[in-house]
Amino acid sequence: MSIIEVRQLTKSYRVYKKREGLSESIRGLFHREYSEVEAVRGIDLDVQQGEFVAFLGPNGAGKTTTLKLLSGVINPTSGTASVMGYVPWQRKNDYRRRFALVMGQKNQLWWDLPAQESYRLHQQIYGIDADQFKTTLSELTDLLDVGRLLSQPVRELSLGERMKMELIAALLHSPEVLFLDEPTIGLDVIAQHNIQKFLRYYQEKRKITILLTSHYMKDIAALCKRVVIVADGRIEYDGSLSGIIDKFSGSKIITLQFAEGHRPSMSTFGEVLDENWPKVRVRVNRADVPRVLAETLRDNPIEDVAVEDPPLEDVIADLFRETSERNLQNAASVAANSR
Numbered sequence: 001m002s003i004i005e006v007r008q009l010t011k012s013y014r015v016y017k018k019r020e021g022l023s024e025s026i027r028g029l030f031h032r033e034y035s036e037v038e039a040v041r042g043i044d045l046d047v048q049q050g051e052f053v054a055f056l057g058p059n060g061a062g063k064t065t066t067l068k069l070l071s072g073v074i075n076p077t078s079g080t081a082s083v084m085g086y087v088p089w090q091r092k093n094d095y096r097r098r099f100a101l102v103m104g105q106k107n108q109l110w111w112d113l114p115a116q117e118s119y120r121l122h123q124q125i126y127g128i129d130a131d132q133f134k135t136t137l138s139e140l141t142d143l144l145d146v147g148r149l150l151s152q153p154v155r156e157l158s159l160g161e162r163m164k165m166e167l168i169a170a171l172l173h174s175p176e177v178l179f180l181d182e183p184t185i186g187l188d189v190i191a192q193h194n195i196q197k198f199l200r201y202y203q204e205k206r207k208i209t210i211l212l213t214s215h216y217m218k219d220i221a222a223l224c225k226r227v228v229i230v231a232d233g234r235i236e237y238d239g240s241l242s243g244i245i246d247k248f249s250g251s252k253i254i255t256l257q258f259a260e261g262h263r264p265s266m267s268t269f270g271e272v273l274d275e276n277w278p279k280v281r282v283r284v285n286r287a288d289v290p291r292v293l294a295e296t297l298r299d300n301p302i303e304d305v306a307v308e309d310p311p312l313e314d315v316i317a318d319l320f321r322e323t324s325e326r327n328l329q330n331a332a333s334v335a336a337n338s339r
């Protein structure tokens with residue numbers, strides 16, 4: 001049985017439509033108008049115990065909303081979800097003790113107090129046994145190498161140190177499911193790497209289930225075998241990272257090294273990406289690769305040739321661009337039909 005089961009989950013936010021101009025603003029105080037933002041539009045998802053799943057998607061795709069729904073922070077508009085057998089938005093205390101939510105953009109630690117004070121409060125709230133608390137805290141502080149920072153006010157810590165402290169707070173009660181929303185946002189490469197290393201080690205050791213959102217491909221490549229791409233509130237892809245290229249990339253990159261002195265017209269090969277004569281990189285439709293290679297090798301003195309997939313980041317950026325253009329077109333046709 002799946003540890004997380006989501007069926008046709010939707011969430012619409014009701015937002016106040018602010019009017020332009022002073023008189024309209026005053027009128028708006030008495031006749032409020034609202035519009036609906038459909039943040040999540042019918043998500044189905046099954047996650048097995050011990051999986052580390054990445055949620056990838058452009059800004060506003062509905063990733064944070066989905067994590068908030070699964071953590072019971074907000075109620076859905078429709079649909080069902082079960083996490084370890086609990087309905088998240090029933091907010092049962094037993095459920096709270098078994099999961100944690102970490103949001104990279106929000107602090108849960110007291111800003112003016114040392115982290116250890118907040119941890120003691122967590123111990124009380126979660127009813128963690130004193131010996132267990134001591135052991136877990138010392139294990140986590142050792143792993144993240146932050147023992148010396150425990151008694152320093154949180155506001156004095158760097159962003160990376162603070163994120164480590166936030167992770168400790170989230171893991172003190174040993175949750176079985178962890179929702180991580182952008183845990184490395186704003187961190188430099190070294191701090192990002194440290195957090196990745198810790199998460200990989202901790203997940204492998206404890207076999208907990210993690211859902212992670214991140215805009216950093218490096219986080220995702222380092223941590224997750226399974227990637228769920230969300231765009232405009234819907235799941236567009238659910239599979240391996242490498243499968244994204246197979247599914248969404250319609251092209252390959254061919255690098256050609258010509259013999260000195262020979263300079264053919266490049267447009268015949270495909271879209272020229274860069275030209276550093278005698279080396280040229282061109283993008284070619286996947287289906288055309290065999291023909292382009294055969295013709296190029298037949299008609300030109302070539303010293304070297306390489307065929308590669310386009311970088312994953314580019315494929316994902318193209319996919320995000322396509323889905324947002326499609327959504328804009330859909331929204332425009334819905335608006336036109338409703339006139």
Ligand SMILES: Nc1ncnc2c1ncn2[C@@H]1O[C@H](COP(=O)(O)OP(=O)(O)OP(=O)(O)O)[C@@H](O)[C@H]1O
Nearest residue numbers: 013015037039057058059060061062063064065066
């Ligand atoms: N509290 C709210 N009230 C109204 N609209 C909201 C609220 N929270 C989110 N939204 C809207 O819902 C949509 C999805 O937002 P969400 O934060 O879930 O996206 P996201 O994929 O996490 O984006 P990002 O990558 O930028 O964090 C957006 O259009 C956003 O403006």
